[in-house]
Amino acid sequence: xxxxxxxxxxxxxxxxxxxxxxxxxxxxxxxxxxxxxxxxxxxxxxxxxxxxxxxxxxxxxxxxxxxxxxxxxxxxxxxxxxxxxxxxxxxxxxxxxxxxxxxxxxxxxxxxxxxxxxxxxxxxxxxxxxxxxxxxxxxxxxxxxxxxxxxxxxxxxxxxxxxxxxxxxxxxxxx
Amino acid sequence: xxxxxxxxxxxxxxxxxxxxxxxxxxxxxxxxxxxxxxxxxxxxxxxxxxxxxxxxxxxxxxxxxxxxxxxxxxxxxxxxxxxxxxxxxxxxxxxxxxxxxxxxxxxxxxxxxxxxxxxxxxxxxxxxxxxxxxxxxxxxxxxxxxxxxxxxxxxxxxxxxxxxxxxxxxxxxxxx
Numbered sequence: 001x002x003x004x005x006x007x008x009x010x011x012x013x014x015x016x017x018x019x020x021x022x023x024x025x026x027x028x029x030x031x032x033x034x035x036x037x038x039x040x041x042x043x044x045x046x047x048x049x050x051x052x053x054x055x056x057x058x059x060x061x062x063x064x065x066x067x068x069x070x071x072x073x074x075x076x077x078x079x080x081x082x083x084x085x086x087x088x089x090x091x092x093x094x095x096x097x098x099x100x101x102x103x104x105x106x107x108x109x110x111x112x113x114x115x116x117x118x119x120x121x122x123x124x125x126x127x128x129x130x131x132x133x134x135x136x137x138x139x140x141x142x143x144x145x146x147x148x149x150x151x152x153x154x155x156x157x158x159x160x161x162x163x164x165x166x167x168x169x170x171x172x173x174x175x
Numbered sequence: 176x177x178x179x180x181x182x183x184x185x186x187x188x189x190x191x192x193x194x195x196x197x198x199x200x201x202x203x204x205x206x207x208x209x210x211x212x213x214x215x216x217x218x219x220x221x222x223x224x225x226x227x228x229x230x231x232x233x234x235x236x237x238x239x240x241x242x243x244x245x246x247x248x249x250x251x252x253x254x255x256x257x258x259x260x261x262x263x264x265x266x267x268x269x270x271x272x273x274x275x276x277x278x279x280x281x282x283x284x285x286x287x288x289x290x291x292x293x294x295x296x297x298x299x300x301x302x303x304x305x306x307x308x309x310x311x312x313x314x315x316x317x318x319x320x321x322x323x324x325x326x327x328x329x330x331x332x333x334x335x336x337x338x339x340x341x342x343x344x345x346x347x348x349x350x351x
Contacts, residue, residue: 010333012326016306036336043281044301050197050275052189052210057182060211064218 002026006037023048176221185217185224188231191303192238198286198298199242201279205249209241216241232313235299288335293328300325 005022008014014022026041176184189210196206216237217224227233282302286294299305299313307321314321 010329012322012329016304019301020304034336036339039281040285040332040336043278043285046278047194047197047282047302048304050190050194052193052207056189056207056211057186060186060214061178061182063211063215067215 176224181218181221184230185214185234188234189214191231192234194302195235195238195298196242197275197279198282198302199239200246201283203275203279205245206242209238209245212241213237229312231305231309235313285332285335288331289328293324293331296321296324297328297332 002022002025005014005018006026009019009022023041023045026038192210192213193206196209197203200206200209213234217234224230224233286297289297295314296310299310300307305313307318307325310316310321311318316324
């Protein structure tokens with residue numbers, strides 16, 4: 001039976017059960033089987049018995065749990081970050097809206113659609129500017145006058161200094 | 176996929192995946208790492224696993240890709256070649272690997288005899304115990320392709336065994 005099964009095996013016609021039987025029985029050393037063939041099936045049998053460490057499943061699930069916890073923490077951090085960003089955007093928007101909604105207290109200088117009234121306002125404004133400029137100009141005129149007087153006084157004082165020795169000399173001569 | 180389903184359906188594949196990774200790397204520690212990484216990846220993909228028709232085939236493919244990545248990272252199959260040629264010294268192999276060193280060398284020597292397609296079919300059939308139908312699905316081949324390649328692979332191994340047998344007999348005769 002073993003010989004017939006072996007022939008079937010090398011032809012590639014054996015079923016999974018027959019191959020399993022061959023691995024388990026042909027690996028046993030006996031007179032019927034070639035030693036090289038026997039060693040071959042023995043190696044297949046030994047190889048099929050190789051297994052992961054017994055606690056692998058347990059350790060794997062522990063690793064998975066640790067990974068999941070880490071992921072949850074990261075997810076929570078991301079959520080908090082997202083909420084903080086949303087709050088910041090909301091605060092900025094509300095501040096901006098509040099500022100924009102405030103009434104403008106700046107005086108309206110010329111917001112008149114009627115051309116005649118606008119002309120009047122412009123005219124008054126220009127007159128106001130002109131009067132201010134005039135006042136400024138008169139002030140500078142006074143300043144000019146002050147400068148003129150000041151320079152005249154200086155000139156006179158210098159000319160007096162030059163004349164003084166001529167006045168004193170005769171008195172010395174008289175003595 | 177729930178945690179319970181994962182433990183029931185996926186976790187039992189660990190030993191098969193280890194053997195598959197071992198047949199690719201010949202390195203026990205590397206093979207265990209590969210299996211762990213594959214399971215972590217499967218856990219991450221657990222929502223999509225229900226839609227996969229051939230789950231075992233999917234796991235096998237994941238393991239193969241991971242193993243190729245690792246081998247590329249560790250100097251392109253140097254471990255496999257060293258073990259296969261018997262060049263690896265005891266110091267070079269981590270302790271955990273030495274217990275199966277001879278067996279892995281022998282398996283690797285058999286696999287090295289075969290071209291890629293025959294090697295993959297031999298792996299799935301004789302090292303992992305898949306049926307021809309399952310191999311067809313995993314490798315996306317038809318029935319005759321699987322049968323022919325398996326026949327050729329076994330014939331090649333058988334001829335090598337005959338050579339070994341004759342060599343052994345000659346040695347016995349010369350020694351006597």
